[in-house]
Amino acid sequence: MVSAKLYLLKLFTTAVAFSITATLLYPVVYIFLTAFSRLPTLTLVVSDFTLDNFISVINDVDFRNSLLLSSLVSGATVFLALLFITPAAYAFSRFSFRGKSTALYSYLIFSQVSGGFGVASLVALFVFLGKLNLVSIYVLPFLYVSGMVPFNTWLLKNYFDSIPRELDEAAFVDGSGWWTLMFRVILPSSKAPILVLAIFAFMGSWSEFILANLFGFRTLPVLMYKYVGAYTTYWNMFAATAILYAIPIIVMYMVAQRFIGEAVRMGIKG
């Protein structure tokens, strides 16, 4: 009797949990299925399964241009993020210098309101980049990296802290130069934190919308915004674009899942 009751209770809670999960994920499931429909409207029951939407999106010149632009900007952002942030985080972890804790605290505090400050500084940014003739696609990755500095320096510093410093000290005592120390000892032993930084930099630039939209660069998010804002939206085409756009992000999410919580806690995930 007891086990039958328990069984019923389990079935009941499972049903409750499942219906809540289904309700919350309903919009995403809907969009996902619409991508395989011939009808331009949103649909849950795909009567006419097709991959045509994906084919026409991939053949679309606008999409290709945006994909290329987004890839180049994101690639440059990853490269610059590694170049600028890795050495700084290493110094914050290993060195002691004047102003170190002030800088770290400032980074931490700033990263809490970086989104709001980012929007609040748009007017001035627009004016002074315009005056300096710096509104250019080549400057965009630098803008992205500058916004990533506070949180990612903090994150990466914590990872470097967890790598035993005896390793680099031993190499130093052995008489290796800075070059050897950097490329033979430090970098090989910090693959994980550097990978995390690369993933975060990619996710950040791939999904950045506000700056790209303001300066009129047609990256993928800006292109999709043009789609949904159009007078007539072809939802099946939007859905196919959205899936293609989301694939790299979802793959990286799976790799970096356990670090995302930290990113959201710090308020930086875009």
Added chain:
Amino acid sequence: MKKQSGKEELLFPTKIALILVVPSLLLFIFFNIWPIAFSVYLAFTNANQINVYRPDYPVRPLMFVGLSNFVQLFNDPAFYYSLLKTMLFLGTSVPLKILVGVGLAFLFSSPLIYGRKIMRGLLLTPWALPAILSIMIWRGALDPRYGPMTQFFSLIVGRPFQAVGTVMNEWDSFLAYNVIEMWLAYPFIMTVVGGAISGIPKEIIEASIVDGAGVLSRTTKVVLPLIIRTIAFVAVLTSGASLQAFLIPFILNDGGPMINFMGKLIFSNDLLLLYGYHRFMRDYEWGYAAAFYLIVVLILSVYVYVWFKFVFQRGAK
């Protein structure tokens, strides 16, 4: 922070540390701090999209206007309406997020669910998607004609739900903002609170069962007091997100329908950051927008002070 021993200071001189730190610091200051300082200058001028680049332009040449932007701001009913809406959004979206997030954390801490881990993993989907994409998906979901969630919300409000499109309702839009903000935030709250629940020692739960506590009193009198600090912690953090909401109103319906407020036509759902953006991109009142954003920076500084005092410093102890 780790203690530094004297030996390392000798090994790694300050000069090298500075070479490593300064490039990123300069980049950060140049693109993030300098614009805010530059806003202070703009806030006291009559800058617009022409005179900023051509100061001698015959119509409205660029000049200092003293405090007049601030005077204009504090006499603008739209500013107060935006402030009020943002505070209201803070007051409604934070409890909603916490309620759903904590509720899910409790539900999915129960061992009585088949496929619990799979469902919990699927529920983290909003984390895996970029916020910009999620909000666009919601725009589709709330499409007045085809939107799958439109019918659901129409049932709740008892008439056609109008948050997106050519005909919009002020409070339908506001409700939609709340739901989307909740949807973006619940995975975080659920994960953090769920972690706190699973961290409660089994002995405490077992002792309460032996004492004859039912499920309800066990939850409210034993578990809840033990995780209330965690809930307060996530409440402060997610308040920051609500206060800085920009993409949700911007992407969903660009600040909702226009309404007539005290004789002025305004966007009814211009949350703080979006209000400034509209002054910047629609009215081209750049000096005014800069003055407004300085007020926003002040408000955010108050928030970050609260965060530092009550979350960071207490959490670190």
